[in-house]
Amino acid sequence: MATEAAELSYAECLRRLHAAREAAAALPGVTWQATGAELAEGMEALGDLAAVGEGAEVALTVEAVERGEPANASPPLTARDWVAAHHRRYAVVGASRVAVVAQACRDPRHAILRDAVVSGRVSIGTARVALNEMRLLKPHLRPEAVDSVWAGLMTLGERHDARTVRQLREHLLATHGLEGDFDDSEDRARRGQSLSAGREVAxxxxxxxxxxxxxxxxxxxxxxxxxxxxxxxxxxxxxxxxxxxxxxxxxxxxxxxxxxGDRTWSSTKAQVFVTISLQDLQRRAGSGTLLGGLTTGELATPETVRRWACDATIIPTVLGSRGEVVDLGRAERWFTPAQIKRLWLRDRHCTYPGCDAPASWCDAHHLIHWADGGATDLDNAALLCQRHHTTVHSQRFHGWVATDDQGRSGVVWDRTRGAYDDALARLDSGLGRAAGDDAARHRR
Structure with missing residues (x-):
């Protein structure tokens, strides 16, 4: 298809564009004729058309600007006004997005951006966010990392939305930034901290x-x-x-x-749960990743983690275990604080599919219930928020700990009503949990 498209003349491209418009305009009147699979196929085709259409808009704008078409109009136009004058959707708002991205694509240093946008792999909106992120990041990046960062932003933009691209900034700065820049950003932010005097709103x-x-x-x-x-x-x-x-x-x-008051607190202070490699901690490099609450996934600077590491309650989390017992078998019913910390590290949040309730809101659940002979061990544990803890018990759902191709462990759920009872029957028959896993996956 790519070869055929390359061989089309501009006139033929215009003819097919008009035909595509007519087909899209007629589509709402004939949707009743389609099967479910054909409805999905139609949506996918429109999505592809919209994506490559945005890329073509940028390509046309780049060509017009390089030929001087907007400047030669009477009266002369800016690139934004030229887009607005010839595009129905951008006649009122949005023309500047196309113009800004098109101008950026003309820069030889932005070849990666131009290829991603013109091909339709990255939307105009995402490209604009990426441009702004690069503007903010570039002064703080190692020169040899600039192309890699561009490529990473474009790859992410192909698979996610602009919001996700925007959230990548700190990770890129921590990984590819100039030495000390990530720490400096925290210092600057600290100087800007403030709390206003309250104002009465009701x-x-x-x-x-x-x-x-x-x-x-x-x-x-x-x-x-x-x-x-x-x-x-x-x-x-x-x-x-x-x-x-x-x-x-x-x-x-x-x-x-x-x-x-002036007395020592009777309970331990709130713990900040963070992971960082010992090598990064010692080299003051990279970043720490926060776990457990609404800040899960956010980064902390290495110097901040080193300061937190002075607190004895955080040393086992950062530097490794001090040998706490994490598998208790049948001897104990309740999970210990050391086990719960390990679950925070492994599960990060509620393990119920689609739920991201933070770990600090979750209970430690026995996958095979303690009353049914389940052990108080990490391989028999999962984090569940209160709502889904109730759901799992009431619907008799079954979960187990599995390891992926990268060696990462996580909880898999079979959300078939009564799946837990089937698992118990397999265990009682001596077949074990794994014997039914394949069948369970097909039922999810």
């Missing part, structure tokens, strides 16, 4: 504006995260909105601090 209700650094956010979320989890009473669901629970959790933390 009778008796006040609003504060808080700005804090990555480090401050990690500490705040570690303190209020567990306290802001839904808390049902006598089986009744917690109907408080998420933001209300967080506000009340913050006030509870403040209340505890006030009650302690």
């Amino acid at each position: 009778p008796g209700l006040f609003e504060y504006l808080l700005r804090i650094s990555r480090e401050g956010r990690a500490a705040l979320e570690a303190a209020i995260g567990p306290l802001s989890a839904p808390a049902p009473v006598d089986g009744e669901p917690d109907l408080r909105p998420h933001d209300q629970r967080r506000a009340e959790a913050l006030l509870a933390v403040i209340g505890r601090a006030q009650a302690a």
